Amino acid sequence: MIDIAWSQFTPGTALTGGLLIGLAAASFLLLNGRIAGISGILGGLLTPARQDILWRVAFLAGLIGAPVIWTLVGNLPPIQVEAGYPALIVAGFLVGIGTRYGSGCTSGHGVCGLSRLSVRSLVATLSFMATAFVTVFVIRHVIGA
Amino acid sequence: MKYNLLSLLAGLLFGAGLIVSGLANPAKVLGFLDIAGQWDPSLAFVMGGAILVGLFAFAVARKRTLSFLGFTMRLPTNKHIEPRLVVGSMLFGLGWGIAGFCPGPALLALGAGEIKAVVFVASMVAGMMAFEMIERRKRSSGGELRGYQKN
Numbered sequence: 001m002i003d004i005a006w007s008q009f010t011p012g013t014a015l016t017g018g019l020l021i022g023l024a025a026a027s028f029l030l031l032n033g034r035i036a037g038i039s040g041i042l043g044g045l046l047t048p049a050r051q052d053i054l055w056r057v058a059f060l061a062g063l064i065g066a067p068v069i070w071t072l073v074g075n076l077p078p079i080q081v082e083a084g085y086p087a088l089i090v091a092g093f094l095v096g097i098g099t100r101y102g103s104g105c106t107s108g109h110g111v112c113g114l115s116r117l118s119v120r121s122l123v124a125t126l127s128f129m130a131t132a133f134v135t136v137f138v139i140r141h142v143i144g145a
Numbered sequence: 146m147k148y149n150l151l152s153l154l155a156g157l158l159f160g161a162g163l164i165v166s167g168l169a170n171p172a173k174v175l176g177f178l179d180i181a182g183q184w185d186p187s188l189a190f191v192m193g194g195a196i197l198v199g200l201f202a203f204a205v206a207r208k209r210t211l212s213f214l215g216f217t218m219r220l221p222t223n224k225h226i227e228p229r230l231v232v233g234s235m236l237f238g239l240g241w242g243i244a245g246f247c248p249g250p251a252l253l254a255l256g257a258g259e260i261k262a263v264v265f266v267a268s269m270v271a272g273m274m275a276f277e278m279i280e281r282r283k284r285s286s287g288g289e290l291r292g293y294q295k296n
Contacts, residue, residue, distance in 0.1 A: 005183035008176055010167055014187040017166020018194020024159035025195065026202030031151050033212035033219050036159060038249040043273045055152040062156020063249065064256035069157070070164055071257075077164060079254045080172035081261040083244045092251070092265040094240030096272020099248060101233025103223070106247040107159075109234070110192060113221075115199025116207070120226055127231045128238035135242025136178040 025112055028059075037108020038063070039099035102128070148216065160253050166191040169253050171245025178242055 025036040032055070045056050070076050083091065099105040102124050104113065109128075113121020163169040168191050176185035209218050241247050246254070246265050254262030 002184055005185045008185040010187045011190045014166050014190035015194040017162045018191035019198055020162030020165055021159055022195035022198025024155050026198050028155040029202050029206050031212055031214050032148055033216040046273055046277050054149045058149040058152040059156040062153040063160045063252050066157050066160020067253055067257035079170050079257055079259050085264055087243050088261055088265045089268045091240040091244035092268025093272040094236050096269035097276050098233045098236030100273050100276035101229045102237055107249055111195045111199055115196050116203035120224055123226050124230055124234040127234035131235045131238025132178050132242035135239050137181050140179055141181050
């Protein structure tokens with residue numbers, strides 16, 4: 001049986017935030033003609049074509065600067081990282097190499113790819129979602145049980 | 146100039162969406178990924194909201210070769226489902242499940258000054274560099290062509 005954590009459930013802000021993410025991806029697509037895929041934008045900086053450097057840096061600066069600007073007008077919601085440092089190092093490396101081999105992450109495949117009805121992105125999204133669900137299950141209920 | 150400014154604004158808006166939605170918080174992400182525990186389905190609404198807007202945007206974009214500002218429309222063309230797509234995505238899912246960070250929220254948490262995000266992002270960039278090095282070695286030894294796209 002699925003046990004829903006009603007006290008944690010925040011459909012309103014989740015939907016609002018989702019719409020904002022969608023608007024960001026939509027504006028980037030319709031104005032600049034590009035897919036807002038974070039792993040691709042970051043990874044492309046490692047072997048950049050010269051005309052590609054500035055817009056990539058600009059997008060990432062916006063993303064990294066968002067919480068800074070947020071704190072000027074309000075309180076930033078908590079960012080709680082439960083994983084320890086060894087786990088974070090392993091996980092970061094896996095996310096880095098995995099998103100490059102898989103050509104995308106939650107934004108590029110999950111949001112943009114599904115929005116353009118790409119079968120390739122659907123396969124990628126199902127692959128990383130399923131693996132993430134299994135991973136959390138194993139960590140919390142098999143190892144941690 | 147306009148192009149870069151709009152990139153900056155798109156990044157800001159994207160970041161605001163991550164903050165508002167709760168996706169910026171790994172604990173919230175893991176609460177969503179933990180179906181067998183106390184399940185928090187909120188993040189399904191984030192994806193739903195984003196895709197709702199995205200569907201309209203891509204329906205418009207699909208019919209165009211130039212953006213509304215006259216820039217080339219760069220949509221992915223690769224339709225192949227290769228092993229690397231699946232294996233790469235699974236490695237990503239493994240890392241995502243361990244830490245609760247995917248690339249966007251990790252960069253945002255870095256901007257928020259979270260030390261653990263600094264470590265995660267450094268390792269993530271190392272993983273991306275490893276990919277580039279492996280691929281470069283493959284190419285220089287006459288290996289297969291790169292089948293991935295930059296998106």
